[in-house]
Amino acid sequence: MKRISVAAVILALIATPVLAQGRRGGGGQDKAADTKPKVDxxxxxxxxxxxxxxxxxxxxxxITKPAEPAKKPK
Known part of the structure; x- marks a missing residue:
């Protein structure tokens, strides 16, 4: 019985992201696009x-380098 309950919990955890990806609510995106100001x-x-x-x-x-390069003495 313990194995079945552990398997059910694992399947539920795997299925949760799949259900979230399947929901598509396109209604909210159209309203947000209309409220953006137009660029002139x-x-x-x-x-x-x-x-x-x-x-x-x-x-x-x-700031990090001198204005004139340092001369090497010969």
Whole structure:
């Protein structure tokens, strides 16, 4: 009797993820897609053009390396 109950518990644990994958509720996804704001391409490009260009090129490693390479003594 103990073997049968253990086998039933194991089968129930295996079947639970299978049942969760089989349920498809597509109704909630359509509502979420409608509430997203629409992207205005012209406004996006205009906003990018208003960003000023930097005068100097940004060097992310500038702090870690010296400005001029060290010269080797001969």
């Amino acid at each position: 391409e012209k406004a996006y490009k205009a906003a990018l053009e208003r960003i000023p260009e930097p005068k100097e090129k940004y060097d992310p490693w500038g």
